[in-house]
Amino acid sequence: SQQGEEDPQALSIQEGENATMNCSYKTSINNLQWYRQNSGRGLVHLILIRSNEREKHSGRLRVTLDTSKKSSSLLITASRAADTASYFCATGKAAGNKLTFGGGTRVLVKP
Amino acid sequence: DTEVTQTPKHLVMGMTNKKSLKCEQHMGHRAMYWYKQKAKKPPELMFVYSYEKLSINESVPSRFSPECPNSSLLNLHLHALQPEDSALYLCASSQMVVSTQETQYFGPGTRLLVL
Numbered sequence: 196s197q198q199g200e201e202d203p204q205a206l207s208i209q210e211g212e213n214a215t216m217n218c219s220y221k222t223s224i225n226n227l228q229w230y231r232q233n234s235g236r237g238l239v240h241l242i243l244i245r246s247n248e249r250e251k252h253s254g255r256l257r258v259t260l261d262t263s264k265k266s267s268s269l270l271i272t273a274s275r276a277a278d279t280a281s282y283f284c285a286t287g288k289a290a291g292n293k294l295t296f297g298g299g300t301r302v303l304v305k306p
Numbered sequence: 307d308t309e310v311t312q313t314p315k316h317l318v319m320g321m322t323n324k325k326s327l328k329c330e331q332h333m334g335h336r337a338m339y340w341y342k343q344k345a346k347k348p349p350e351l352m353f354v355y356s357y358e359k360l361s362i363n364e365s366v367p368s369r370f371s372p373e374c375p376n377s378s379l380l381n382l383h384l385h386a387l388q389p390e391d392s393a394l395y396l397c398a399s400s401q402m403v404v405s406t407q408e409t410q411y412f413g414p415g416t417r418l419l420v421l
Contacts, residue, residue, distance in 0.1 A: 228409070237310070237396060237412035238349065283348055287408070293362060294410060296348035 201284060201297040209305050214271040216300040218284030219264075225287050227260055227267050228294065232281045241269075241282075274304045309333075310413035312397050318419045321387060327416045329380040329397030338380040339410065340372060341396040349396055355380060356402070387420045394418075 202217045218227070226245050230238040244251045244260045244267065251258045257270040271278055281301045285294040310331045319325050329338065336357050341349035354362035355374040369391075371383040380397055394415045400408040 230412075235394065235415075235417065237414040238398075238410075240409045240411065243409060293351060293354065295351070299346075299348050301346075 201282075201300045203300060204298065205301045205303070207303045207305065208274055210274060210276055212274055212304075214274050214278070214302055214304070216269050216282055216302070218267045218269070218297050220267075220284075220286050220297075221265065224262075227258075228285045228287065229256075229258060229267075229269050230283045230285060230296075232283065232299075234280075238283065271302075274302075276304050276306045278302060279304045310397055310399055310411050312395075312413035312416050314416055315414065316417050316419075318421065319384065319387065320421055321389070323387075324383070324385045326384065327382040327395055327397075327418075329382075329413055330378055331399040331411070331413075332378055333399065333411065334377075334401075335399035335411070336377060336402045337400045337408070338374065339398040339400075340370075340380070340382050341398065343394040343396055343415070345393075353382075384418075387418075389420050392418055392420045 200219050206214055208214050224246055226243055228243045229241040231241055232238045242251055242253045242256055242258050244258050246262055255272045260267045281299045283299045284297040287294055313328045338355045340352040342352055343349040351364050352366045353372045358374045358377055369386050373381040394417050396415045397413040398410040400410045
């Protein structure tokens, strides 16, 4: 079963605009991670936020975590055509570093 | 070297064939993973190896048989697959399984088509 659900499922924006996607999850977590996947290829880790953190930045990425609402958001600022990809949130729990991925958001950045 | 490699990139096999997928990493990671990903769906965990021992099997059918010959290699042996097993198979690794604060590094995947 999917732990995380992502919203929206798809997003189309112009280059230079910001892209925001949300992830909701159901049970308690140790951390939440965001990954990017270019079409039909492997996943690339973007950022990890621990359950005791509320916000984290990495370059043009900003991630927030609200454990009371069991939700996280990923903001990509000043988007570029190269940001076109699918973005997945993934939640980690205590046993065996098992990651459970959300359904993903497909982002299209138009030049 | 922060790369996970997978071979082959593409594989077409019949339902009676036996084939193997290979994964390799030289980052000294002691946890390795197999995921299955269908089109427009998220990756689904199949197996986890920790220190070369199988630690998680997500109720995967026995026609998929994982093997971890050493800490750098992970194989997935395929036998008598069904067309619905066609998918992208992703391998990943991480430093160790004890801590949950682990980034997983993914390979590019093997795209499998079962005819």
